[in-house]
Amino acid sequence: MGAENPGIVRLKCCVKDYDWGKLGKESSVAWLHAKNSGEVIRDDDPYAEFWMGSHDSGPSYVVVPVGNGGSGDLVSLKEWIERNPAVLGDGVLKKWGPNLPFLFKVLSVAKALSIQAHPDKDLAAILHKQEPGVYKDDNHKPEMALAVTQFEALCGFVGIEELERVLHNVPEIVEVIGSACADQVLHVSKQDDEKKSKEVLRNLFTELMLVNKATISDVISKLISRLSRKREVAELTDKEQLVLKLEKQYPEDIGVLAAFLLNYVRLNPGEALYLGANEPHAYIYGECVECMATSDNVVRAGLTPKHRDVQTLCSMLTYNQGFPEILSGVVSNPFTRKYIPPFDEFEVDHCVLPKETSTVFSEVPGPSIYVVMAGAGTLCTASSEECITEGDVLFVPANTEITAASDSGMNLYRAGVNSQFFEPSKFAASK
Template identity: 60%
Template sequence: MKEGAEKRKKNEPQRLRCSVQNYDWGRTGEDSKAARLFFLNSGLDIQQDEQYAEFWMGTHESGPSFVINDSKVRDSDSDFKSLKSWILENPSVLGNKIVKKWGTDLPFLFKVLSVAKALSIQAHPDKEQARTLHKLQPTLYKDSNHKPEMVLALTEFEALCGFVSLEEIKNVLHTVPEIIELVGDDEADQVLHVSELSGEKKVKAVLQSLVTQLMSASESSISETVYKMKRRLNMQKKVRQLTDKEQLVLRIEKQYPADIGVMIAFFLNYMNLKPGEALYLGPNEAHAYISGDCVECMATSDNVVRAGLTSKYRDVQNLCSMLTYKQLQGSLEILRGVPLNPYTKRYIPPFDEFEVDCCILPQGKSTIFPTIPGPSIFLVTAGEGIMQTDSFGETISEGAVLFVPADTEISVTATQGLQLHRAGVNSRFLYDN
């Protein structure tokens, strides 16, 4: 059994060498799962004083993967052919449905995130907005695609996702007086006097006005009111138990002092995912990941509109105008996976571009991933095993990433306890159309 088959056939799994992103919110050195996977995947050294945030697997130009189809060790990515180029030369590996819908590119982007501190308050544009943003600001918004996404927790994973209920937003205004200082009594009264009976359009307009006022406040007033809020909560925690949200806000303030995102956090749902739980977000939904390691899958895009908890460009006008302002409390669906067999669960979001399987295979056990009419990317997140097809066999271990063409049955046997994740096109799209 060869470790790297020489000039593999295009219909066989292809090993990938993948990319890493060193954003300042990432975990440092060996503490980062993204760094460990990158090191094992590429053979490059981990820099112990550097933040490793995201391990990318796919075809996006901001973090491309490369096909390694021989056993020769090479020094740089320039020595390999990109997965995007290889697919362009071999479009049949995607399957007819995928080519007809998305052309000769992989419709999903697969990642592992290692989050040490909060990501920016952000949202991802829908397709129409993405086209407009890319046309107007191509250096900032680097593609014209939308970016629905799903995170699957590898460890305990914290996130802020979508707006809380209107009732809770009103409670925030009653209990966080510093917010009223920022927006003024008239703006606060509009929110306090609106109700669900006013209609969705009216509620959205009132919330949009409130959030825009907050986001547009002057730096000096934000700094002053965030400091007041912090001082008040630190005093109150001496006499009462702070709520989970209040404790979170104080944590975020330490990471991003005098940032308006600290105040916005009061209006967003605070989610705690356990390992094996997943959460998906559509376009134009406000969110910020807080801490933990996760697998993430999304449509192939890197468009992020930010307006808080970041040192990067803050596009307040676009973010405030694009958000849905839907109250997602109670409707945020936690996916726990649909069992496919004793070892594998499938996480299926309501987006055509992707789904994710998680397989935990005890030592000595085997399982099969049946043929599907679309491509897959397999990532080994722990352990070791053997991957086989009718014409291919290879040892796989933590950090291995393989592109598997459409219509390829995969058999996997664990030689040690094995955990792997598969990203592929959504089964509902593949079989319901």
């Protein structure tokens, strides 16, 4: 296992059973994992995330062939890359060392994930040192979610005008934060500098998130009663309907009120949302492909039974306001769209091959992971051919051209290092 290119290798991947996942056969994650592992789907168990990568919290394993095509031992992808660092390519090795810089996932979301943010590199290093059992590594975690079905999320803070409407229309928030804090928001003008606007929003959000449990219980009870009365005489707004749904999932949780402060984003299949460090968000419902830097660091503060670190979350956020950018991808060939976020670690391709068609993924200077979501076909290099079907996950080394073909149709996704990282000007800077 030296510097020689080992070609395409198959991966056995990890599944996560977080309680927000879809149950049994309703979950795409369950089907993928069953096909990938050969395990039987358990109808009453949640299947939340399918992990494809080298992170210690959910490692993938390389199926090492023995003899002439026989199935052999499993070696962790992390260990296999350390034995075969050339598979990453020179540029990736120089930037990130013998580590896969991205983590690829499929998510099946039945109920809301926590209101959360991911730390930047400096904060990640501090948190990992202080609480390694909670913050699993010292890396940052920029990420992108690409909708497979219609997908709902909360992402980033609403703009100042929308925030003013919230304070006029949601008296329960004013009751929690106090009229003085609310007045600060209402008196922020367009002439005020960005720093002042962020300071006012930080004060409001922190006051809200640190409220005591007795007050939360009382105020959310009032909110639900008011919205129930309103529903009898008028149509609720989309955000109000969402809040009622969240309260059923997480009763007496401050995240229910905090949802009014965040943008409600609904992605159509094929649309993507990216999230930088220190930006608040919460996935609500649907299925997506997700890619991120290789990290498992999450700071939570609401809509969760898990560990909360409210002070850290409130102190780390950027407090940027406004609706997030939605990516629709760019056409790279008749069957493939490419999604390029503003992060070096990753990009994602989505390829839908009709029957009796093929397409070429040109060689790139970094590694790739492919996952087959539906259908069947082949992945070919200059010297090998792999028959693939739903649930197959394959690692492709750097500098390997791939031809994907299908007789009956196939739907697959590819994750790789951001192609813009390899552009001459950026690549030279990375050295």
